[in-house]
Structures are given as C-alpha cells and as structure tokens.
Amino acid sequence: MITAVVYSESGGTYKTTMTANLAVALERMGQNTLVLDFDPQEGNLTSLFDAGEHRSDPDADNLVKHILDMPDGEFGDLIETTAEGVDIIPSHDMLGDFTSNLEQKISYETGMQNMSRDEYPRFELLYELLWERENLHEQYDAILIDPNARAEDLLYNAIFALRTLVAPVKPAGKGNLSLDGLDELVGNMETQLDIEIGLSCVVPSGVGQTNAHRQYQQQFENTAEFATPVTIGNRESLMDAMWEARGSAFKVVEERWKTFERDGEMVSEPGQRRVRDREIDTLEKLYELAWFIATQTFDADVDPVLKLEIDGHENQQIELTDDESMEATTS
Numbered sequence: 001m002i003t004a005v006v007y008s009e010s011g012g013t014y015k016t017t018m019t020a021n022l023a024v025a026l027e028r029m030g031q032n033t034l035v036l037d038f039d040p041q042e043g044n045l046t047s048l049f050d051a052g053e054h055r056s057d058p059d060a061d062n063l064v065k066h067i068l069d070m071p072d073g074e075f076g077d078l079i080e081t082t083a084e085g086v087d088i089i090p091s092h093d094m095l096g097d098f099t100s101n102l103e104q105k106i107s108y109e110t111g112m113q114n115m116s117r118d119e120y121p122r123f124e125l126l127y128e129l130l131w132e133r134e135n136l137h138e139q140y141d142a143i144l145i146d147p148n149a150r151a152e153d154l155l156y157n158a159i160f161a162l163r164t165l166v167a168p169v170k171p172a173g174k175g176n177l178s179l180d181g182l183d184e185l186v187g188n189m190e191t192q193l194d195i196e197i198g199l200s201c202v203v204p205s206g207v208g209q210t211n212a213h214r215q216y217q218q219q220f221e222n223t224a225e226f227a228t229p230v231t232i233g234n235r236e237s238l239m240d241a242m243w244e245a246r247g248s249a250f251k252v253v254e255e256r257w258k259t260f261e262r263d264g265e266m267v268s269e270p271g272q273r274r275v276r277d278r279e280i281d282t283l284e285k286l287y288e289l290a291w292f293i294a295t296q297t298f299d300a301d302v303d304p305v306l307k308l309e310i311d312g313h314e315n316q317q318i319e320l321t322d323d324e325s326m327e328a329t330t331s
C-alpha cells in the first residue's frame with residue numbers, strides 16, 4: 001500500500017497542487033487512490049476537486065467526528081468520487097477546531113478512566129480509524145493526505161497514520177531551495193511519536209530558467225541526503241488552470257482548459273488551450289514522480305505508460321523505462 005503525507009513546513013509550496021496531481025497520476029497507473037483533505041481554508045484540495053458540498057454545515061457528518069470516534073453516519077458516506085476517479089474525503093470547517101474538540105474528548109475519557117492526560121494517545125486516532133476500524137488497506141492501493149502544517153494535532157495524526165513524507169520545496173528569493181529544518185523536524189516527530197518516518201523524496205517545484213534556479217536545482221538533484229526524482233518547472237498557467245478545470249494538470253491539458261479575456265471579462269473554457277511541449281513534459285514529470293513513489297518507495301506494481309488523450313489531437317503514449325529515461329510515441 002502506498003501512503004504519503006505531502007508535507008512542507010512553509011505555506012504556498014504547491015502542496016495542494018502536488019497532492020492532486022500525484023493522486024490522479026497514481027489513479028491513472030491503476031492504483032485505487034483516496035485523498036484526505038485536512039485543510040479547512042479556502043483554496044484547499046476539496047475546492048480544487050469540486051467536492052465537499054456540506055463542508056460548512058456544522059450538523060453534517062465529517063472526518064473530524066470519525067477521527068474522534070463520534071460518527072454521525074457511515075464512514076463510507078464521507079467518501080466522494082471525483083471526475084478523474086480519485087476518491088476524496090473532503091475538508092470540513094470542524095477541522096479548524098480539531099484541537100479543542102480533541103481536548104474535550106481527552107478530558108472526558110481520561111476522567112472516566114483515571115488516566116493521566118499525557119498517557120492519552122492523541123496522535124494515534126487517525127491510525128486507528130483508517131487501519132483498525134475502517135480497514136482501508138483492503139479497499140485502496142494508495143492514500144495521500146494534504147495536511148495543515150500549522151495544526152500540529154492533525155499533522156501528527158496524519159504522519160503517525162501514513163509514516164511517509166513527500167516534500168515539495170519552492171525556490172525563494174534568487175532561487176535558493178532550502179530544506180533547513182526538515183531533518184530536525186522529522187527527528188523531533190520520530191522521538192515524539194516513537195515511530196520511524198520515511199522521506200520518500202523531495203520535489204523542487206516552480207523552478208525557473210535562470211542560472212541561479214538551475215544551480216540550486218542541480219545541488220538538490222546531486223545530493224545523497226535525499227532522493228530528488230524530478231523537478232517541476234514554473235508552470236503557473238498550467239497549474240492555475242487546474243482551479244478552473246476542477247481537476248489535475250492532466251485534465252487541463254487533455255480537455256485544453258484556458259483562462260482568457262472575452263468582452264472585458266475573464267472566462268475559462270475547455271477546448272481553448274494550445275498544446276505545449278513543455279506542459280506535456282511537466283505531465284511526464286508528474287507521472288514519473290508518482291511512479292518513483294509507487295515503485296521505489298513502496299515496491300508497488302504500476303502501469304509505466306502514460307496515455308494522454310488530448311481533445312482534437314493525436315493521442316500520446318509515454319513509457320517510463322527502468323533507467324528512468326522516457327520514450328515517447330504518438331499514435
């Protein structure tokens with residue numbers, strides 16, 4: 001089973017974009033994939049995938065109620081299936097109050113059981129839900145979480161349950177990429193949670209064409225400290241269009257979504273985007289990233305051929321081979 005938390009200490013490092021694209025790539029590889037959205041803010045994975053109709057209804061059953069083992073319905077009813085086949089457990093406003101709800105539960109239960117608060121396994125609740133109560137490993141091949149780095153209780157629950165991190169990094173300033181603190185942070189989490197945490201890979205993203213950006217990219221790719229299977233370029237137009245297409249970068253390219261001005265207004269429509277080599281190249285990289293995680297980190301057996309059915313264009317088949325070089329054919 002493939003399980004990963006897409007983690008970054010800083011905000012805006014393209015986590016949500018990456019989670020969506022990875023999930024769709026895994027699904028396209030034949031992996032039945034579920035994503036969990038832990039971010040209650042606007043611009044989260046739930047809105048990207050156009051899910052979570054009841055996310056602001058305080059009475060609606062939601063993931064928090066299930067994590068706290070006080071469900072209002074069936075767990076399966078929380079799951080929605082997106083247009084690209086990925087399943088999602090959407091965000092809910094209650095995620096923003098997770099810690100205070102958890103504290104109440106801990107007060108109640110430790111009071112009943114004459115247990116000290118420190119003994120309460122506060123970071124193990126998601127683990128128990130996913131693997132012990134719901135047996136999701138029997139239903140899914142891959143589970144990804146888009147966490148909320150500022151909410152420690154939820155983040156630690158995510159990491160305790162999934163154990164593996166994928167870390168996107170974004171160039172700052174002149175293009176310097178930095179993972180300062182990641183090692184230390186992983187070490188702290190391992191001590192605090194008493195588990196081993198694996199870093200699958202680091203993914204420099206939004207990397208530009210300047211010399212400074214390239215130098216940092218090479219430094220990252222050449223280090224032996226962590227794996228850097230791919231670098232994702234600066235693809236603002238492609239990735240921003242995902243929010244209009246309500247889906248992955250694969251969908252944007254295949255359905256050719258584009259945002260443009262018409263009669264003084266910005267509109268977004270399918271069938272309008274030009275097919276650009278560099279965007280196809282980015283899809284290959286995303287597929288290769290998913291392939292790396294699936295085969296190198298988890299030893300899964302996945303389909304190495306990326307098939308693109310681009311509206312009004314010839315279909316493309318891109319095969320990832322063992323030496324990681326790519327062979328492209330058109331048909």
Ligand SMILES: Nc1ncnc2c1ncn2[C@@H]1O[C@H](COP(=O)(O)OP(=O)(O)OP(=O)(O)O)[C@@H](O)[C@H]1O
Pocket residue numbers: 010011012013014015016017018039043205206207232233234235236237239240241
């Ligand atoms: N490779 C890329 N190049 C340029 N822009 C990108 C790239 N990937 C994503 N973006 C854009 O950057 C913005 C922020 O991305 P995203 O929402 O994925 O970040 P995030 O890390 O989830 O942010 P937050 O910390 O707020 O949750 C989006 O508008 C997205 O379209």
Ligand SMILES: [Mg+2]
Pocket residue numbers: 015016017039043044045146
């Ligand atoms: Mg996000």
